[in-house]
Structures are given as structure tokens and as C-alpha cells.
Amino acid sequence: MEEKFVLDAIRSGWVAPLGPDVDGFEVELAERVGASYGVALVSGTAALHLALLSHGIGAGDVVLTATMTFAATANAICYTGAQPYFIDSDASGNISTALLEEAAERLVAESRPVKAIVAVDLLGKVCNYAEIERIAARFGMVVIADAAESLGATRGGKAAGSFGDTAIVSFNGNKIMTTSGGGMLLTGTSAIANRARYLATQARRPVAHYEHTDIGYNYRMSNLLAAMGRAQLLRLDEMLSKRRRHRETYRDFFAGVQGVEIFGALDDQEDNCWLTSVVVDSELSGFTAQALAGHMDAENIETRPLWKPMHLQPVFAGAERLVDGTSERLFKTGLALPSGSALTAEEFSRVIEHLSFFLASRN
Ligand SMILES: *Cc1c(COP(=O)(O)O)cnc(C)c1O
Numbered sequence: 040m041e042e043k044f045v046l047d048a049i050r051s052g053w054v055a056p057l058g059p060d061v062d063g064f065e066v067e068l069a070e071r072v073g074a075s076y077g078v079a080l081v082s083g084t085a086a087l088h089l090a091l092l093s094h095g096i097g098a099g100d101v102v103l104t105a106t107m108t109f110a111a112t113a114n115a116i117c118y119t120g121a122q123p124y125f126i127d128s129d130a131s132g133n134i135s136t137a138l139l140e141e142a143a144e145r146l147v148a149e150s151r152p153v154k155a156i157v158a159v160d161l162l163g164k165v166c167n168y169a170e171i172e173r174i175a176a177r178f179g180m181v182v183i184a185d186a187a188e189s190l191g192a193t194r195g196g197k198a199a200g201s202f203g204d205t206a207i208v209s210f211n212g213n214k215i216m217t218t219s220g221g222g223m224l225l226t227g228t229s230a231i232a233n234r235a236r237y238l239a240t241q242a243r244r245p246v247a248h249y250e251h252t253d254i255g256y257n258y259r260m261s262n263l264l265a266a267m268g269r270a271q272l273l274r275l276d277e278m279l280s281k282r283r284r285h286r287e288t289y290r291d292f293f294a295g296v297q298g299v300e301i302f303g304a305l306d307d308q309e310d311n312c313w314l315t316s317v318v319v320d321s322e323l324s325g326f327t328a329q330a331l332a333g334h335m336d337a338e339n340i341e342t343r344p345l346w347k348p349m350h351l352q353p354v355f356a357g358a359e360r361l362v363d364g365t366s367e368r369l370f371k372t373g374l375a376l377p378s379g380s381a382l383t384a385e386e387f388s389r390v391i392e393h394l395s396f397f398l399a400s401r402n
């Protein structure tokens with residue numbers, strides 16, 4: 040289907056940047072998540088950057104964000120000249136709302152400008168936005184939802200990408216659906232969507248000689264990639280259900296294994312099951328996450344630690360943080376397992392088989 044959609048786009052002559060597939064993709068994806076406006080962009084990172092800029096975040100501002108995330112979240116904050124302030128996770132892996140509120144109180148007590156929260160839906164699980172929005176309202180902060188990993192997930196029946204003042208999703212190759220590279224900004228506010236679209240197209244004022252009053256970016260998604268996105272969106276439910284089946288198999292498999300828990304998932308029906316991970320309590324299980332990873336690696340099966348917290352990253356050594364050790368513990372004891380929707384039944388059986396061999400070798 041992707042091949043046909045992209046070929047059709049080439050044959051229609053819309054190989055130049057914008058075109059009908061960009062417009063169509065924006066409408067269809069926004070509709071799917073229940074947002075009013077979508078702006079298709081070159082990456083999720085670009086979407087985060089423009090979300091922050093469009094809400095007026097810039098030099099001198101402090102932005103509260105999760106320490107347990109992919110670097111793109113923090114990088115985008117830095118692009119604007121603002122400073123990221125890292126907040127630890129709660130047991131779910133998502134930002135701790137207790138620590139978030141405490142950090143906001145501290146900043147306000149120091150009369151520091153705290154403008155925004157960037158919350159991250161870790162590994163496909165939607166944050167507690169009811170609580171995040173209560174805190175944001177208390178301190179007059181904007182909420183930006185980094186839903187790069189959670190497209191297709193819901194919380195209380197409401198779709199990821201529809202939370203916060205503005206949300207972003209990613210279509211990078213490793214995400215739940217892909218345009219090979221891309222992202223989208225989603226918002227309920229037309230002024231924000233317009234501002235983002237304007238900044239993404241070199242900030243050209245609508246006059247023939249291109250008048251410029253702002254520094255702009257070349258961040259729009261190309262029409263060919265949007266055509267691919269439209270095809271992927273039609274298959275999103277099928278890809279979600281494949282990942283959900285993997286999750287259920289892992290859950291059944293580990294149900295009888297002491298000291299190994301499926302990480303983070305509140306509810307497999309609401310989670311998009313993007314990346315199934317486990318947390319290993321080595322005192323109960325008798326083995327570490329690293330030992331399990333080593334065994335799988337020897338069999339050429341890729342596993343990964345969870346995201347290394349940003350406050351432990353050398354590049355953010357000087358950044359402010361409010362941490363209590365939760366994300367560091369998750370980083371040490373967590374392991375992401377093969378979860379892709381392109382895994383064949385044979386490949387997935389091989390993963391389960393080698394997990395069994397590993398457990399048997401421990402008894
Ligand atoms: C992938 C990802 C991004 C960035 O998306 P790109 O499309 O790769 O730029 C941002 N935040 C999180 C949490 C991600 O996982």
C-alpha cells in the first residue's frame with residue numbers, strides 16, 4: 040500500500056515540497072487523535088522545537104521535563120535557548136507529578152520564570168495529564184505533550200496526541216508508524232498551528248517578494264513522505280494489534296517468573312505496546328537484566344536498556360534536576376524486548392524460545 044501511495048504521489052507531479060498529501064495527512068492524523076489542527080514536519084524533534092517556539096518559549100526560560108526520555112526532548116528545549124530542568128519518574132516511568140509540583144514551587148519561590156512543562160509518554164504509555172494540567176494551571180505553565188512514542192495509545196479513552204496545549208508525534212523509522220522520517224505538531228489552537236506552519240516555511244510573510252520579520256526554518260514534511268504517512272495511517276490499527284499480541288505473549292510468558300515484571304503498562308488495551316520492556320529484580324529472579332541481555336545478544340537477538348536518564352548524560356551534566364533515584368533504578372534494571380510489528384511469527388517464536396533457554400539455564 041505504501042508503494043502505491045508514494046508512486047501515485049510521484050505520478051501526480053507533486054514531488055515538490057508541499058502538496059495534497061501533506062494537507063490530507065494533516066487532516067487525517069489530527070482526526071484520528073481528536074486534535075483540531077495538525078502540522079506535518081520533517082521530524083518529531085522539529086515538531087517539539089516549533090511547539091516550544093510557537094508558545095513563546097525562548098532564552099532565559101526554564102522548561103520542566105522528564106529525565107527519562109530520549110535526548111530529542113531535551114535537545115529541542117535547548118534549541119530555543121531555554122533551559123531544561125529534569126524531573127524524575129514515578130514507578131510507571133512517566134514524570135513524577137509530585138516532584139513536578141515541588142520543582143515548580145521551588146522555582147516560583149526563587150522568582151524564576153517557569154514557562155512550560157514538556158511531558159513525555161514513555162514507551163507508549165500516556166502520562167497523567169489530569170494532574171499535570173492541574174499543576175500547569177496553578178503556575179500558569181504551558182503543557183506540551185511529547186507523544187513521539189505513544190501514537191495509538193489512549194488514557195481514559197482519550198487519544199495520545201490530544202493532551203496538553205500542544206502535542207507532537209514522530210514518524211521516525213523506529214516508531215509505531217513511519218514516513219521513514221517525520222513528525223507532526225497537533226493542537227487545538229489555530230494561532231499555534233498557524234505560527235508553527237509559518238516558522239516551518241522559512242517565516243515568509245505572504246507577499247510576492249518574501250518579506251521576513253522572524254528567523255524561520257525549513258521544517259515542512261515533503262508531499263512524498265506524507266503520501267507514505269497516509270498509507271501507514273490506514274494500517275495503524277493492524278500494526279498496533281500486532282504489537283499488542285507480542286505484549287500479551289510476553290505477559291503470559293513472564294507471569295510465572297519471579298522477580299520479572301512487564302514495565303510500566305497500566306493497561307495493555309490503553310498502551311500502544313510500542314516497546315514491551317521488563318524490569319528485573321535480581322534478588323527475586325536470581326539474574327540481572329544485563330545477564331539476560333548478554334544471553335540474547337549471543338543469539339543475535341537485540342534487546343536494549345531503557346533510556347539513560349538525561350540528568351546522567353554528560354551533555355546535561357550542568358542542568359538542574361529534581362531526582363529521587365527512580366529513573367536510575369529503572370535504567371539499571373529495565374530491558375526492552377523485541378516488539379516491532381514487522382517481526383515475523385518465526386522470529387518472535389525464536390525470541391520466546393531463547394528467553395526460555397535462558398530461564399532454564401538458571402534453574
Ligand atoms: C523519537 C522521539 C523523539 C524525536 O522524534 P524524531 O522524529 O526522531 O525527531 C522525541 N521524543 C521522544 C520521546 C522520542 O522517542
